[in-house]
Amino acid sequence: MSFITILKQADIFYELTNTQLELVASICTDKTYQSGEMIFEENTPGSQLYVIANGEVEIVVNPALVGKDTQGGAFAIATLRRGQSFGEVSLVDEGLRSAGARCAAQDTRLIIIPRDKLMLLCDTYPQLGYRLMRNLAADLAMKIRHTDLQVREQLTWAPRQ
Numbered sequence: 001m002s003f004i005t006i007l008k009q010a011d012i013f014y015e016l017t018n019t020q021l022e023l024v025a026s027i028c029t030d031k032t033y034q035s036g037e038m039i040f041e042e043n044t045p046g047s048q049l050y051v052i053a054n055g056e057v058e059i060v061v062n063p064a065l066v067g068k069d070t071q072g073g074a075f076a077i078a079t080l081r082r083g084q085s086f087g088e089v090s091l092v093d094e095g096l097r098s099a100g101a102r103c104a105a106q107d108t109r110l111i112i113i114p115r116d117k118l119m120l121l122c123d124t125y126p127q128l129g130y131r132l133m134r135n136l137a138a139d140l141a142m143k144i145r146h147t148d149l150q151v152r153e154q155l156t157w158a159p160r161q
Helices: 001-009 018-024 089-093 115-124 125-158
Strands: 029-033 038-040 048-054 057-061 077-078 101-102 108-114
Touching: 001 018, 001 048, 001 108, 018 115, 018 125, 048 089, 048 115, 057 089, 077 101, 089 115, 089 125, 115 125
Parallel strands: none
Antiparallel strands: 029 108, 038 101, 048 108, 057 077, 057 101
């Protein structure tokens, strides 16, 4: 499957023209991961956006990093599949990763897009940059809303201490 075919499936590339998709595809690489393999750790620098070509990725958080003593270590807060993207938070703000990413299925293939090259494309082609940033904002808003629902559910249904 070509990079362009995979990028077309990703919401963050919605409404990009074929030419714009070709430009993005030209800066992509890919890598295959095995089940249980960490793609990146929480609280580490990030400079890449990932799109899942096939397989599954779990987004994981480790409560111990914020002083919460837990026996189980990191736990999954979301499972992503083909066409979904992750790593966009540090792509936007250049901060540390807000969560980790762990491969959840054998032979999971990821498309990797480096931040510096993507930002250069956005600067060089403002229409591409506008569409991509609009789509990234919509994707992040959806993820924030989902997280908000999870927090509300925990506050409503979790036993009080």
